[in-house]
Amino acid sequence: MKAAVCREFRAPLRFEDVALSAPEANSILVRVAACAICHSDLIYIDGGWGGELPAVFGHEASGIVERIGPEVIGFAPGDRVVITMLRSCGECPCCVAGLRGSCEADFPLARRSPLTDPAGTPIGQGMKTATFAERAVVHPSQLVKIGDSVPFDVASLLACGVITGYGAVVNTARMPPGADVAVIGTGGVGVNSVQAAAIEGARRIIAVDVSDEKLAAAEQFGATHRVRAGETLGQTVRAITGGRGVDYVFVTAGAKAAIDGCLELLAPGGTAVLVGIPASGVLSSYDPGTLASASQRILGSKMGASDIRVDIPRLIELYRAKTLKLDDLITGSFAFEDINAALDTARRGQGLRNVVTFGDRAA
Template identity: 50%
Template sequence: MSKITIQAAVCRQFGSPLSIETLTLAPPTAREVRVNLAACAICHSDIIYADGGWGGTPPIVFGHEAAGTVVEAGADSGIAVGTRVVVTLLRSCGGCIPCQHGAPTLCEDNFDPLTRLYDINGKPVAIGLKTGAFAEQVVVDSSQVATIHNTLPFTEACLLACGVLTGWGAVVNTANVPPGASVAVVGCGGVGVNCLQAASIAGASPLVAIDLSAEKLKSAEQFGTTHTILANADDYGEQAQHITGGRGFDYVFMTAGSAKAAEQAASLLATMGTLVLTGMPPDGDLARINIADVAQGQRRFLGSKMGNSHLRTDIPKFLRLHSEGRLKLKELIASYYPLVDINRAMDASRRGDALRNIILFDNS
């Protein structure tokens, strides 16, 4: 099949508004699928990238938290046309050392370096975060999609692609939080509240939400928190110590994209406590940590990329938990925007006004 024409939000210059442009999309190769998108959530990673925090060379199409319907499938994709799917940035070859050791989020295969997007002059447009989902359609590797059932709205399904995978996976896959552990979550955006959801179901107690925004702390209360703390309160440390009886927390999840937040999170750890770093600050942000305190208290620092998730096994778990009423999705959504209003949606997310804003596509 020849290239098709789509509408997409293109970053022509970091820090500037995205422009809605007509692009052409190349057909999928044997392992790939083409997906007609219905919805794409805005993640803070998209904002950091669009603001120049992670480098790259524009023009670029961002967006990586999407859902839609497969409309074309390569011969080796193993996916049928018409399948409803979540589309993620997780791309795995299955054969490299990380993939063979159960860590597909760390896949070392570079895959095909060629773009699938071109502007009206035939010049290539880069695909941000391996997905490029601020567009009506995407072409992605078959490992980047997972099937969803017909009853789950695309607007809720897209949230599974990153925010839920990352937050839930950090608690369950990376940290394996046991019942009764004390847990604090620093940063209560889309990833943070999913850390709270997972820790609540795991039986964590106390379960404390920490954020600079009183509004976000209010929202966090519906995801299982037992206490909330304003991160800029004068008695921030005293509150945390009081809640834990002076011990500190067994597990602290840092989901904010800030080195200062990492330092603050580290200060909350109990002896033998674990800090899980899921937040992605801009490149070059460095945190100051008291190494002697880490060693003497036998504290652990764990990195967690996309929650160490396994797409084909984790997504079915989420679908089951949601059908049982135990996983909240609709409650994560603040507002819906058409693609033409993506800059307004990005600005609202940039200000921290919302957990997740959703882009809806006309062709869905």
């Protein structure tokens, strides 16, 4: 099968014929239909998290189950699925505590990549998924069935960007109705924090970004105020909130905002949520005295602290009820052959989500 292989950081992906091993016990072979470009793909491809090459990245995908390995229950060939990087055992202390994204179990797929080049040399399965390829072999816990009501390109967004932004508000922050909120960085992830805050009944939702295009998008997704990021951000947010500051600040990984900058926006008792994971080596500083005396909190949120079996069906229901916007998140569509153009578009910060589709499988 064809895969877009990363052999060198900061270089275009190369189309290669690679071998994908048949699904072994507790694994499933999925034919990929659509894969969105996520900021995390760019961080990996550009070397921001290191790691071994060659590898195939791509982790925000949808497709059709083609073959199931032994011992798989609950899936059958032909099932339409969302494909995620969240591989979980359901039994370790993290899974039991509801933190499936931090599962500590050991999986055979983690020890031996299902991908090899024609000479038999292993190719890494980036982010446990590797869906910049025509097919992928994953653990059943990484899949959620979606039925027939969601197009593949829209469904792919549920695998990462949507659950990350939405889950930060609903699962991590457990934001109550009536809260004042700022979202720093309103691209393909942050805009989902904006719409989650709106759905959950936030009072003021202040979108902060350097891009007028992204600020305009945030308003479509429910932001009540827009502020261009800059030195007077703290003053501007305080002016909007009558001097008090906001109850929640959601900072996306792409926003490059330091914690000290976002704590300045917080009201007493307020919470800063780190939505997503910046490149290695990014450090922040804050004044612990101020944090403690104002009873403020900083929360990390990996993949929206999602349980995909619960959250993805719920998001599909909200989408079908026209409460959750997904179609409008797709601002660029590319054929698989043009994946490097899709990556460059995302790298330039253009649009919300750029989606790659395979053959005629977008619908």
